[in-house]
Amino acid sequence: QKEVEQNSGPLSVPEGAIASLNCTYSDRGSQSFFWYRQYSGKSPELIMSIYSNGDKEDGRFTAQLNKASQYVSLLIRDSQPSDSATYLCAVNSRAAGNKLTFGGGTRVLVKP
């Protein structure tokens, strides 16, 4: 089992719709959770961080964390073509020496 798992996609979403991305992790001791967006050929860009159970909203993005079920999700509302990218889920675990472990990423395509 991979430490952080994501569906590779592509997730095809019509413009204006909601994109829903999921991520599961194996280390119950994980403390911090992040979503990064990576455009092709570019470095990852931090979108959201979440540390406690529940929802966290920032603009069109909402991160949801459920530690009991060991999953974290990202919702993108009113999806725009510029949101087309690969979204990386990352988990920071003390047990892993505070290293950031990445999922394989979910490729999102927003179609006009």
Added chain:
Amino acid sequence: GAVVSQHPSWVICKSGTSVKIECRSLDFQATTMFWYRQFPKQSLMLMATSNEGSKATYEQGVEKDKFLINHASLTLSTLTVTSAHPEDSSFYICSARAGSYSGNTIYFGEGSWLTVV
């Protein structure tokens, strides 16, 4: 947000030569920096963790004598690819961890494209 600068953005070198990539945290002190490598259409692969003032910790399978890491100050870490070969051609990305006041968030540099010919 915090800024991490990486230089150069891209470099082409001859096989057998060495290349140095710099990673700087511009507006915060980073006791820990990380170096990743990413091949096309693949995920980020952690190469090593760089700690200021001490030796880097390398991931399994990464040759420490080939990928030299120096974290000389709280704002600078360097990665030197020694005796580069074409198979070392990749996208190298550094990241730096901000302090607990920022939730220990990790910020990425812009990345460096290395092409070995």
